[in-house]
Amino acid sequence: MKAVECSSLKKVYGNVVAVDGISFDVEEGEVFGLLGPNGAGKTTVINVLTTLIRPTSGVARVCGYDVLTQQGSVRRVIGLVPQDLTVDDELTGMENLRLQAALYHMPKDLARKRIEEVLEQIDLNEAIHRKVSTYSGGMRKRLELAGALIHRPKVLFLDEPTLGLDVQTRTSIWTYVKRLAREEGVTVFMTTHYMDEADANCDRVAIIDRGQIKAIDSPRALKSRFGYDAIELEVVQNGIDLKELLSNVSGLKGIESYNSRVLIKAEGGEEVLPEVLGRLISSGVTVNRVEMRKPTLDEVFMSLTGRRIRDEHSSKEEVLKQRFNIRRLRA
């Protein structure tokens, strides 16, 4: 059985098409990432799959249950960590977890046992008896994670789990997510617009833009399919036109030069690089430095959509959102 199935899923708000007829499956036990810029429709997909909103058309199933007609069953098998921090500030960590357990109708002794188990995983120690308002952003996220796992969900939905956290905390959150996924055997369905995180942590990613899925595969396959290797050179040109010199190198997909710097996009950089160097040196160009980078999901996104994942508009939105989160963390 698939953990998640969507077919021709569509959600329209007024005249905004938030999700534009997408279809995909998520296998059981996978860590699956939905990757896209702000406003791509990621949260909307999560909201449909967690029964928070109704799709305009199309079908979605979680563990075989239809999100429209079997809401109760869906809700029993999922855990959700929403994009916003939703633990209650004025309660202690422990009280939040107990409330969560009660919402899933867990008997007291079972709840106690499960709370102990998840607490072992998230290292909150004695802070668990403090009010959440004294927690750091990372501690809150960990508490949310623990709460979402209390009832042993089959599918865990994480909406931008690391948004607004510093790099170190982001890394540690991922360590927790992966450890929990492994020990609890849950399927993880996450969204993010941090390409590097998706790359490092997901078994498969779907790239979503303006409500449509552009590609879906393992990060490695996506990169080799859509991304180019980048070669960066520092040279002394000695009056030679590099573009003309290198134009017919096979596998070379683009070349730009800025004064002494040359940027080359290539397919199969390992073969292109020696050829490029050979030509440059034999024509009398002095090469001072060479660097080659393998493609990232950022580049995959760019070659699929023609845009960078963080353009002006979205980065502004992100700053606002982050500020909101930080304000809440301080309050």
Next chain:
Amino acid sequence: MIGEVSALMGRELRKLVRSPALLLMTMIQPVLWMGLYGKAFNLTGMFSIPEDLLSRLPPDSLRVVSSAFNAALTRFFGSPEVDYFSYVATGMAGVIVLFVSVFSGMSVAWDRRLGFINKLLAAPISRFSIVLSKVLASAVRAMVQSGLVVLTAIALGLRLDTAGPVAVLLGFTALALLSIALSSLIIAITLRLKNWEYHVALANLLNLPLMFTSSALYPRAIIPDWMRPITDINPLTHAIEVLRSSLLYGQSFDLMASLNHLAYLAAFSALCVVVGSYFAYGTLNAER
């Protein structure tokens, strides 16, 4: 469902106990009104006979005059023993229920803003539990605050003359019915509003008009004729009347009249709960 509601109410009540500052701040307004009106405008004082006049009156006419004054006091304030401060103070014990209930939407708006509601909605609980726990929590909060207003008033000189524990219980039952009614309406509306600022505007729109058209500050008998129908349908009037007569009128507590008020409140509150939960349920289930 009982488990769900009690878990959710537990959360609300913990928050209530943990923020005494909020509790006290909500009380500032009613206590101010109470002091301002009750102590400054001595309405009942107008009907007392000045000392110098008293000493010059012949004993017979004294009896006539004072019984006339007493009749007037009884007509306006329900009993000749009631001073205006006690009158307004008991009114405020009802008004705070209005304030607290109308602002109950705030906690819904806030939960929604923080995404807490989404977490509840993604859990396998009845949507009805979510609304019910909010309404009941608001009623409990209103009772606590109202009780505190009464205690404050006693400290400030309220002349308590209760008609016994059962009557007082009826008084607070009236307040609870009022709170349940108003909270379920407000919560249903707030769930629809996308923006919590609207809720604040709505609350302000409701609070003062309902207070000034009720019998919180003025006896029904001196309210102008054109306004009296509004006073009579205003549920706040009914709640205040029961509470006031249970706390102040001692043996002249009118059980029949109180039961009538209670019946009115029960009907009003049933209507509000049905309409409110219908809309709230619809919003939580089908919206978006």
